[in-house]
Amino acid sequence: MEILFLGTAASEGYPNPFCSCENCQKAREEGKKSIRLRSSVLIDDNLLIDFGPDIVASANRFGKDLTKVKHILITHGHSDHLFIKNLDYRNPVFSGTFDQLDHVDLIVPNKLGSIIKERTELHKISLMSVEPFITLHINGYIVYTLKANHTSEYGETPLNFLIEKDNDWLLYGVDTGIFLPETIEFIKEKLNGKIINKVILDATMGINKKYQFHMDFEEVISTKDFFEKMGIIDNNSKVIATHFSHLHNPIHSELEKLYSTKGIITAFDGLKIK
Known part of the structure; x- marks a missing residue:
């Protein structure tokens, strides 16, 4: 799997255009990797995780044609991870090549599907609302839905994902705090002694800032160490931190x-991991 980070910031972007704190000012001065759009990743050009308000900007920034995307996984309904209006831009009114678009599987947490149906028409999109701890087989990928330790927008159960291909x-x-015990148990069961090659972790809270539903620097480190002890990862596994808030990072x-x-x-916007 090739992973492209389309965005690596928390909800307000980094820098926040309405903020002149030291971190935001330094980011504007440093530019390049310090300029972050809202969080999303693209896998193999055809599987997208999260669909926030910066998806148009990030796709254009990296020259990506999202007509190849066949599957969209949504972690939860917070607006930096799901901007429902994006779905309209696939429709015939906006897409001049709608007839050539592939069908898309849109996989969302429970209770979120009904909200999406109320707010937009779904053309060439199959909507699936799912619970945590189920297994999906989609176009060569096996996707295991995990229960995230996070808050919701519409009463849905926020998700993370374990994905396997070849x-x-x-x-x-x-968008999770420390992994829940039931999530760790499920991961261990599905791995069945195998090792995760790539781990992408929430690092929103940065330096010495505790919050139950996001991780900070120390918790990212302790999660990596815990995964190694549990045999979930090894020395060859790549661990990547992302989803940075300017308030704490x-x-x-320097990061x-x-x-x-x-x-x-x-992580930075445009980072590719193979």
Whole structure:
């Protein structure tokens, strides 16, 4: 699996255009990797995780044609992860090549499907509302839905994902606090002794800022260490931190120094992981 980070910021972007704090000012000065759009990843050009308000900007920024996307996985209904209006841009009114578009599977947490149906028409989209801890087989991928330790917008159960393709395993753990015991147990069961090759972790809260439903720097490190002890990952596994808030995280160059000492990759918009 090839993973492209389309966005790596928390809800307000980084820098926040309405903020002149030290981190935002430094990010504007440093530019490049310190300029972050809202969080989303694209896998193999055909599987998209989260569909927030920056998806048009990020796709254009990296020259990506999202007509190839066949599956969209939504973690939860917060607006930085699901901007429902995006779905309209696939419709005949906006797409001049609608007839050529592939059918898309839109997989969302329970209770979120009914909200989407109320707010837009779904053309060439199959909507599936799912519970945590189920297994989906989609176009060569096996997707295991995980229960995230996070809050909801519409009463849905927020999700993370364990994805396998051709014995390549990815754990997507963004917008979650410390992993729930039942989630760890489910991951161990599905791995059945195998190792996760790539782990993407929520790092919203940054330096010395605790919050139950996101992780900070220390919790990212402790999660990596715990996964190693549990045999979920090994020394060859890539662990990547993402979803940074400007309120709690320094600019990219400083973050990179911090995380690299712990063997963790600091994500940036445009980062590709194979």
